[in-house]
Amino acid sequence: MSEPVRQTITVKNENGLHLVPCSLITRAATGFACQVEIHSATRKADAKNIFDLMGLGAACGTELTLIANGDGAADAIQKLVELFESGLEASSRRPNS
Amino acid sequence: MKTKSGIPVSPGVAIGPAMLFGARGFRIPQRFVSVDAVESEIGRFRGALHKVAQAIEENQHVASQRLGEEYAAIFGAHLLMVRDPKLLGEIETLIRSKCFSPEFAASRVFRNYAKAFQNLGNAYLAERATDVFDLEKRVLHALLGEDRPELTHLTESVVILAHNLTPSETAGLDREKVLGFATEVGGRTSHTAILAGALELPAVVGVGGFLADVSAGDIVIIDGYRGEIIIDPDEETLSRYKLVLEQYKSDKQRLAKLTSAEAITTDSVRIQVLGNIEFPQEVEHCMERGADGIGLYRTEFLYLGTNQIPSEEDHYEAYCKVVKACGNHPVVIRTLDLGSDKVPANETEFVSSCDNPALGLRSIRLSLNNLPLFKVQLRAILRAAVYGDVRIMFPLITSLLELRKAKMVLNDVMDDLDEAGIPFKRDVRVGMMVEVPAAALLADQFAPEVDFFSIGTNDLIQYTLAVDRADPSVANLYWAGDPSILRLIRMVVDAGRTHGIPVTVCGQMSSEPRFIPLLVGLGLRHLSVTPIAIPEVKDLIRHLSSSQSEEIARHALTLDIARDVENYLRGEVDRIYPDGSIAE
Structure with a gap:
């Protein structure tokens, strides 16, 4: 068994980890076989569970630690870090009409 | 019974x-099911969830087509929630181990999550509890079947x-x-x-x-x-x-037939009857009743409806809707009249919390104290004005200095828009509410500096008689027909006539039939009334002559007690317009 991969990030988006950001994280994490957890100073959440993530109540500026354990752990962390860096908002592309 | x-x-x-x-x-019909029904109840629950997920997918699709991906993403998140294995596990466990009905189990689990969100101590995240309640509703709806339509x-x-x-x-x-x-x-x-x-x-x-x-x-x-x-x-x-x-x-029905008939007295004096509105959709109520335009568009609802301060686009969209629906008819937009009785929950910091809010920081005073807030609204009004006959009205103006300040801010905003190359209308007409006795007394000084007056009788009466109508212990002292009110209205109308600017009455008084002959007799040619009163006011005007109205006004001004004035006016209206039956 390999070592868990860890990475610390800061929540950048204005309204914190609300519904849509959490859904993006959940979707991304679900794509990996490994276990992914997100820890705040006081709580931890299963990144594959949207309710858990919402329960972190992470506002803008909160420091979080991503911990992945198992197959593809390093890739999972990389993907999630990219998501956090990109601001975790759905594309604001307007429909063509 | x-x-x-x-x-x-x-x-x-x-x-x-x-x-x-x-x-x-929703009312949950039963809390428990029998042990042998558990498996079939779980089947029913899964079927319901499947239906909910389908409906959300449908919403997601429509939202992405019509609104854009950022809105569709909200439904994407809802979908993840109803498919969350942990949530489903919790609900099914409650059904299986405690024989809870699916309705009761689902409601409990959803509410526990909602409560947890509400307790996060972050206002924005706590708001997400609403999303969970929404899901709870959807699931209950699916479980309880088609006999509970939306x-x-x-x-x-x-x-x-x-x-x-x-x-x-x-x-x-x-x-x-x-x-x-x-x-x-x-x-x-x-x-x-x-x-x-x-x-x-x-x-x-x-x-x-x-x-x-x-x-x-x-x-x-x-x-x-x-x-x-x-x-x-x-x-x-x-x-x-x-x-x-x-x-x-x-x-x-009788009055509906009159919508196309003009409000014109028996001796051919045309009276403009306009509508007072609060929401864009009310324009329709006014137009279908044959209004000559919108005489008072109260813009407070934009602030009261949400937890967020409306953006310039929020203002702009609402105004455009109203202006376009009105075609060539005038739309008088009153700038923010917040404060006093109308305070949005999250904006208490703007408003004075003293014992006497009616005399505190409200209305135009609030706007002049919060220029960024004020400018956002003025920008939106000026931009929407491109689409029709928009007029701007400042509420609660008390002194000339205040009026000049408001107009200066308006000019600044025009310059800003000009510089930014944003289309807007420069020559909008600018008017003021006359609702503070000081403004009524000095109407002849204000008149040269505005394009129109609009008399707000509700506040004018409250300030003149020093009576809060909402206070039951003094409500009997509130008389629209008080001689002092009649005299103030006459002063404003006279000042308007001397300086050639139109005067409207837009308070409650103009919606009450007994005051119509008096107001017409005092020389008013513009009445802005609550939408439902439009047909009756027009019909009443068609039964009046202006000379007879002047006679009524002249006599009313000789009476020295409010009660006598109102009794006299009521008697006159009953005589002139015996069919009047809706409002009285």
Whole structure:
């Protein structure tokens, strides 16, 4: 068994980890076989569970630690870090009409 | 038969079968199921969830087509929630181990999550609890089947009885099918009440607990005049109310025929009858009744409806809707009149909290104290003005300095727009409300500096007579017909005439038939009234002559007691317009 991969990030988006950001994280994490957890100073959440993530109540500026354990752990962390860096908002592309 | 009393918030009578909505819109029929039903109940629960997920996918698709991906993403998140294995596991465990009904189990689990979100200590995240409640509603709806249709898709006429209706639910009510409503909670100034008035649905709120006494389908009468609801009425009561309803309908029909007729006196003086509105959708109510335009567009609802301060685009969109719906007719947009009785929950920091808010930081004072807030609104008005005949009106102007300041800010905003190359209309007409006695007394000094006056009688009376009408212990001292009020109105009209600017009356007074001959006689040619009163005011004007009105005004001005003035005016109107029956 390999070592868990860890990475610390800061929540950048204005309204914190609300519904849509959490859904993006959940979707991304679900794509990996490994276990992914997100820890705040006081709580931890299963990144594959949207309710858990919402329960972190992470506002803008909160420091979080991503911990992945198992197959593809390093890739999972990389993907999630990219998501956090990109601001975790759905594309604001307007429909063509 | 049972009668319950509440607060009447929208006049009219509704009679029909009851449709019930409990605290969250649903009543859970049973809490437990028998042990051998557990597996089939779990099957029912999974089927319901599947339906919910399908409906959300549909919403997601529509949202992405019509609104954009960022809106569709909200439904994407909802979808993840209803498919969350942990959530489903918790609900199914409750059904299996405790024999809870799926409705009860789902409701409990969803509410636990909602509560956890509410306790996060972050306002924005706590708001997400609403999303969870929404899901709970959807799941219960799917479980309870098709006999609980959405408020927006009713198949037969009903009277809605609810614990509470949210403003958005109220706004979404199908006016064709919903005859009226009553709620257990709510007050006169709740958004639900305001919307009921705008939708013209008979409504009673704040009845207290009564849902336990009614069953779905019971015949219920809503008396929006007296604030009563009558459950399962006896024959006599029912036939009495049916008569009231018939009378109400026939009056409405008679007046509806007059919509195309101009408001013109028997001696050919044309009176402009305009509408007072609060919401963009009310423009339709005015236009279908033959209004000559919008004489007062109150913009406070933009601030009261949400938890966020409206953006320039929010203002702009609302104004454009109104302006476009009005075509070539004028639209007078009153700038923010917040404060006093109208304070949004999250903006208390803007408003003075002293003991005497009517004399505190409100209205134009608030705007001049919060220039960024004020400028956002002015920018939106100027931009929307491109599409029609928009006029700007400043409320509660008390001194010339205040008026000049407001106009200076308006000029600054024009320069900003000009510099940024944003299209707007520069030559909009700018007017002021005359609702502070100081402004009425100095009307001749204000007149050269504005394009129009609009007399706000509600505040003018409150400030002149020093009476708060909402205070029951002094409400009997509030008289629109007080000689002092008549004299102030005359001063304003005279100043307008001397300086060649139009004067409108837009307070409650102009919606009451007994004051119409007086106002016309004092020289007013513009009346802005509540939409429902438009047909009657026009009809009454068609029965009047201006010379007779002048005679009435002259006599009224000689009377020295408010009660005598009002009795005299009521007698005159009864003589001139004996058919008048709706409002009095």
